[in-house]
Amino acid sequence: MRRILATLAVLSCLLVTTAACGGSDSSSPSDSSPDQPKVIDVTFNGDSVTPNGDRVEVGVGQPIELKVTADAPGEIHVHSSPEQELAYDKGQSTLDLKPIQQPGIVEVESHALEKTIVQLEVR
Numbered sequence: 232m233r234r235i236l237a238t239l240a241v242l243s244c245l246l247v248t249t250a251a252c253g254g255s256d257s258s259s260p261s262d263s264s265p266d267q268p269k270v271i272d273v274t275f276n277g278d279s280v281t282p283n284g285d286r287v288e289v290g291v292g293q294p295i296e297l298k299v300t301a302d303a304p305g306e307i308h309v310h311s312s313p314e315q316e317l318a319y320d321k322g323q324s325t326l327d328l329k330p331i332q333q334p335g336i337v338e339v340e341s342h343a344l345e346k347t348i349v350q351l352e353v354r
């Protein structure tokens with residue numbers, strides 16, 4: 232009897248977990264929709280940058296926004312074709328990238344820091 236109760240408890244946990252997963256799945260398409268800009272937070276602090284080489288998926292033609300927080304002004308280099316150079320100021324700024332029309336990997340770098348900020352996986 233005890234074993235049956237335990238099994239039931241496990242089963243009801245599974246059901247709850249599945250329901251919760253279904254709920255979060257149904258809300259995620261809105262932030263991966265190609266019409267919504269992909270927002271990437273970027274923080275420069277001294278010699279470091281966050282993120283540091285992470286892969287980020289974006290859609291072909293999807294607008295991309297970099298929300299930059301920086302302790303000093305600088306430039307971000309986007310290896311799309313054509314290439315894009317985006318200057319930012321100390322403090323907070325929002326940089327709009329031109330949508331990338333070719334699938335592939337596009338590096339977003341800081342040449343001053345010699346670091347890759349993100350690799351955009353365009354598809």
Ligand SMILES: [Cu+2]
Nearest residue numbers: 308309310340
């Ligand atoms: Cu570059």
